[in-house]
Amino acid sequence: MDVISSTFQLFIFPGFLFFILLSFLFEWVDRKLYAAMQRRIGPLYTGPLGLLQPIADFIKLIKKEDLTPKYSDKKIFNSVPLLMCALMLTVMLILPVAGESGVISFTGDVIFAIAAMTLFCILIFLAGFSSMSPYPLLGAERAVLLLLGFEIPLMLSIAGCCIASGSIEVSAIVSWQASHGWNIFGPQLLGFAIFLVAIQAELERIPFDIPDAEQEIVAGWMTEYSGRKLALIRMARNLELVFMSALAATLYLGGPMGLAPHWAEGIAFPVYFLLKTVAILLILTIIRGIFARVRIDQMVAFAWRYLIPLSFLQVALTLIWRLI
Amino acid sequence: MSIFLEACRSLLKPKATLRYPLGGKDLLQIPDGYRGKMALKREACIGCTICEKDCPSSAITIITDQKGKRPVFYLDRCMFCGQCKESCPTKAISFTKDFENASYDRKTMEVR
Amino acid sequence: MSSSYERIFNLPLGPQHPALKEPVLLDLKVEGEHVVDVALDVSYNHRGMEKAAEYRTYVQDLYLIERICGICNIAHTLSFCQCVEGLHGKEIPERAKYLRVIAEELERIQSHLLWLGVAAHEIGFDTFFMYIWLDREISLDLMEEFAGNRITTSYNAIGGVKRDMTPEVANKMKKGMDKLEERVKFYKKVVLSERTVMKRTMGIGILRRDAAIQLNAVGPTLRASGVDMDARADDPYAAHSLVPFKVVTDDGCDAFSRIIVRLDETLESINMIRYCIEKLPPGPLLQRLPRRVPAGDFLTRVEAPRGELVHFLRADGSDKPYRYKVKTPTFSNLAPLREMLRSKGKYVVNVADVPVILASIDPCFSCTSRNEVVKSS
Structure with a gap:
């Protein structure tokens, strides 16, 4: 019985299937809101209100021809999309969806999450580097610079939550x-803002979509990918979007917990989880809609000049708060 | 900041996209004087062949029917510049608002 | 081997690239993120139009010349008609002159709005891009009401214009101008207040005043370097000597001041159209001219939206041109473009700036590509 229930948890809910479907839903919400901000319609014809459009795109990409560049480092090039998906799906399991803890829970899983984010950046670098083509090379270089700029504020803002x-x-x-109220109501408010900016960069979305800036370096580190591999990369990036917004909801908005009668917790908690995560996604999409892309040197300067001092200040504030 | 307010306002405004081919032809407002498919007033045409000579894309050929010479328009070559209407001395050529001229069959793209 | 050999690598931008709407090859020599040098190759779209013009009659050439450029089709046909009318030595009716100004300025509005949208897209500001192109629809719809088509308008004819402006269209035009003025003012406010827009365009693509004159820049690119030069004011054609307007200049010399110059020019154009509708004289539209053009040479300058456009016609007395020659504004702006794309001393060009700089001259390579450059080596 235990085996069946943990298998169900791992593969169906709140495991792989749930997160993959959620990632498609998130792409749809993102595209639809972005379109509405621009007075467009967005996805429309596949499924009700275009709800199935991300899935249709995924299937279309899977059917397309899969090319591997002649001079690429084939082993790395071919394994990166799989590794990205595997990494994202694994780290998803620590997210609490239906209760206080996720499918797997251990002391130090916050550090595991941070490590996974850094690993994702390193995979991006490998993807670009193994393509052996000028645009992906520049994209990979930019991805690493982005990592240098935004990893520290991200970690420090998470550290603030841990200290609290x-x-x-x-x-x-x-x-x-x-028991003590959401982290966002307190000294962590500043940390929440820093976290949102940092994950926007980590997710490579406008204004920080520098590693795959379309007008400058085509698709950046993804330029040489096509077909199945591109489908997997897109899925991994959507999963990353789900993971980041869910992490923000977990760390700052109290996770799936909320007011619910005891008997209804099984349904209410996942609903709360969804509502909070989508709320974070909406903020991220609005940020995406109202800015122009910054340049890489401006971005690194912004991170080191403003974000990192602010995140240190935020950690100090948390420490003082805790001592009092 | 002003673009943020504009974005918020845009969320409430109706969508600007016209769902043209699926929403129907009525969505588009074709103004008067639009140069669509042309029409020939047969009784006014005197068969002078100026339109054939002036057509920049050779989309007009002259045939002879029971009443004499007359032009035939080939819409697949036509670029809807309106020179035939300009050149016609008797104003026999006019343009309609009909713009959905694409077809799989070349035969249907002739105006006789 | 020197170490610079390993650090500098080639980054080909084009002929197929998302930043480009038309084929051009910018062969960038890149050191990290910095552009060291650039080689331009524009001859991907040669269509042989000048030669083709010699085999068609003047009536047919009008539509061939119109298709040199879709966006500035009125400027091209206007130049062609002026060449032919000039050789005939005939003045066109007063009303046609005013209508030509309206058509030309309406085209300038839609071209500048198109350009502003593209510029916003190049700096990754897609929301702004969508708003601008939505409002560009207003000017395109007016063009459709006014001339019969949105882009390839076929409005100018040899000896005048093809159709009249009815009072209903004039009313719609006035209303549309009010709406456009409000929106363009809003865009100016956005451009002047959005930090990210300024960060991406200020100090980018610098073209100093002396370099701009020396390298023969034209149009808004030149005027944004502080040079007061506009074919409409310097060499008035159509009704431009009668319609008051201000030549917009800016001393910023960078991509940002090119945005400001174009936005201000759009506002000027809106006022010019209003003035023309108000002062439209009655009279005929067309002065019929013979089909055979007297022998002679004629050269006209017209201020197209992208800059000064030069057309040259040599006629030999038959009904076909002996030689037709076009110099488009983009061709004049290519040498300044190369100057803008090269890092020099403190002025550093990043790879991320290249699309912005390229867009800032408002390039139109399919127009330019008729000018085949044959290398001697």
Whole structure:
């Protein structure tokens, strides 16, 4: 019985299938809101209100011809999309969806999440580097610069949450918020803002979509990918979008916890999770809509001049808050 | 900041996209004087062949029917510049608002 | 081997690239993110139009010349008609002159709005791009009401214009101008207040005043370097000597001041159209001219939206041109473009700036490509 339930948890809910479907839903919400901001319609014809359009795109890409450049480093080039998906799906499991803890939960899983984000950047670098073509090379170079700029504020803002709740375990942070109020109402508000900016960069979305800036370096590090591999990369990036916004909801908005009668928790918590995550996604999409892309040197200067001092200030504030 | 306010306003405004081919032809407002498919007033045509000579894309050929010479327009070559209407001395050529001229069959793209 | 050999590599931008709407090859020599040098190759779209013009009659050439450029079709046909009318030595009716100004300025509005949208797209500001192109529809719809088509208008005819402006169209035009003025003012406010837009365009693509004159820049590119030069003011044609307007200049010399110059020019054009509708004289539209053009040479300058456009016609007395020659504004702006794309001393060009700089001259390579450059080596 235990085996069946944990298999169900791992593969169906809140496991792989749930997250993959959620990633398609997120792409749809993102595209639809972005289109509405620009007075366009957005996806429309596939499924009700175009809900199935991301899935249709995925299937279309899978059917397309899959090319590997002649001079690429084939082993790395071919394995990166798979590794990206595997990494994202694994790290998703620490997210609490239906209760205080996720499918897997252990002391230090916050650090695991941070490590996964960094690993994702390194995979991007490998993807660009193994393509052996000028645009992906520039894209990979830019991705690493982006990592240099935004990893530290990201880690420090997460550290603020850990210090506030006194734990490096996701479930502990969630339960601390359930008893002490959400992290966003307190000294973590600044941390929340920094976190949102940093994940916007981590997700490579406008204004920080520098590694795959279409007008400058075509598709950046993804230029040489096509067919199945591109489909997997797109899925991994959507999963990353889900993961980042869910992490923001977990760390700052109290995770899936909320007011619910005891018998309804099984349904109410996933609904709360969805609502909070989509709320974060909406903020991210609005940021995407109202800015122009910054240049890489401006971006690094912005991160080191403003974000990193601010995140140190935020950690110091949290420490003082905790001592009082 | 002003673009943020504009974006918020845009969320409430109706969408600017016209769902043209699926929403129907009525979505588009074709103004008077639009140069669509041409029409020939047969009784006014005197068969002077000036339109054939002036057509920049050789989309007009002259044939002879029971009443004499008359032009035939080939829409697949026509670029709707309106020179035939300009050149016609008797104003026998006019343009309609009909713009959906694409077809799989070349025969249907002739105006006789 | 020197170390510079390893650090500098080629980054080909084009002929197929998302930043480009038309084929051109910018062969960039790149050191990290910095552009060291650039080689331009524009001859991907040679269509042989000048030669083709010699085999067609003047009536047919009008439509061939119109298709040199879709966006500035009125400027091209206007130049052609002026050449032919000039050789005939005939003045066109007063009303036709005013209508030509309206058509030309309406075209300038839609071209500048198109350019502004493309510029916003090049700096990754897609929301702004969508808003601008939505409002460009207003000017295109007016053009459709006014001339019968949105882009290839076939409005000018040899000896005048083809159709009259009815009072209904004039009313619609006035209303549309009010709407456009409001929107263009809003765009100016956005451009002047959005930090990211300024960061991406200020200090980018610098073309100093002396370099601009020396390298023969034209149009808004030249005027944004502080040079007061406009064919409409310097060498008035059509009704431009009668319609008051201000030549917009800016001393910024960079991509940002090119945005400002074009936005201000759009506002000027809106006022010019209003003035023309108000002062439109009655009279005939067309002065019929013989089909055979007297022998002689004629050269006209017209201020197209992208800059000064030069057409040259040599006629030999038959009904076909002996030689037709076009110099488009983009061709004149290519040498300044290369100057803007090269890092020099403190002025550094990043790879990210290249699309912005390229867009800032408002390039139209399919127009330019008729000018085949044959290398001697």
